[in-house]
Structures are given as C-alpha cells and as structure tokens.
Amino acid sequence: MTVFESKVRINRPVSAVYQFLSDFNNHKQLMPDSITNWTSDRDSANFTVQGMANLALKISNRIENSSIIIVPAADVPFNVDMRWVVVDLHDGTTEAVITLSAELNMMMKMMASGPLQKLVNQQTATLARVV
Incomplete structure (x- = not known):
C-alpha cells in the first residue's frame, strides 16, 4: 500500500470539524477544480476527475468526534x-489528519503519487479555511 497523509490544526472544536466531515455533501468544498459532475448525499458522492474517470465513494464507518472512513462505492x-x-x-482546537491508502503498481505509483499527495494537502488546507 502507498500512503499519502496530510494534517492540519483547526481553530474549531472537534465536534464542529467532525460534523462537517461526516456529511459527504460538504466534501465538494474540499475538492480541487478538476472535479466535476459532483452529486452527493450524506453518505456518498459521485463525481468525475477531469480527463480521467468517474468515481463513486461512500462513507463506510463513522466514529463520532473521532474518525470517518471513505471507500469506493463501485469498482x-x-x-x-x-x-x-x-x-x-483540549484548547478549543482540533487536529485533522487525512490518510489516503492506495494499492498502486509501480507504473501507477509513478503517475499518481504527485496528484494524490497534492489532493490530500489541498483537502486539509481547504478544511482549515471552510470549517
């Protein structure tokens, strides 16, 4: 597995950050401009990565004020x-960490590592601004 990770400190209580992340409707705000055709509900999202593919994701597990796990909803x-x-x-702030794990072959790893790291970095930076 190849792992991409990014974290940020947010000047908001953990409950506010968790509430935002636990609703997939809010995740559109965290996505780069290359994401189009976004549709979502509380538990899932479908979208197109410009020039690549359509993706469907779903929240598979929520632990209140602790974690959210997102997995593919289709092949x-x-x-x-x-x-x-x-x-x-414990000082009114929250640390938010996103970890994206992907099983990439060597060729995919070479092509996708930069964009995937950029994606997780953008998501934490944007989260700190919008929550």
Whole structure:
C-alpha cells in the first residue's frame, strides 16, 4: 500500500470539524477544480476527475468526534480508502489528519503519487479555511 497523509490544526472544536466531515455533501468544498459532475448525499458522492474517470465513494464507518472512513462505492482500478481522524487538542482546537491508502503498481505509483499527495494537502488546507 502507498500512503499519502496530510494534517492540519483547526481553530474549531472537534465536534464542529467532525460534523462537517461526516456529511459527504460538504466534501465538494474540499475538492480541487478538476472535479466535476459532483452529486452527493450524506453518505456518498459521485463525481468525475477531469480527463480521467468517474468515481463513486461512500462513507463506510463513522466514529463520532473521532474518525470517518471513505471507500469506493463501485469498482475501481485499484484498492483505495481514505480516513479522516480528528483529535481534540483540549484548547478549543482540533487536529485533522487525512490518510489516503492506495494499492498502486509501480507504473501507477509513478503517475499518481504527485496528484494524490497534492489532493490530500489541498483537502486539509481547504478544511482549515471552510470549517
């Protein structure tokens, strides 16, 4: 598995950050401009990665004020999952960590590593601004 991770400290309580992340409707705000045709509900999202493919994701597990696990809702070319972990820092702030794990062959790893790391970095940076 190849792992991409990014974390950020947010000046909001853990409950506010968790509530935002636990609703897939909010995740559109975290996505780059290359994501189009976004449709979502609380538990799932469908979208197109410009020039690549259509993807369907779903939230498979929620642990209140702790973590959210996101997995593919349909067949994908490689195994992948995303985990958001939120940690109460006990001073009114929260640490949010996104970990994207993907089973990539060597060729896919060479092509996708940069964009996937950029994606998780963008998601944490944007999360800190919008929550």
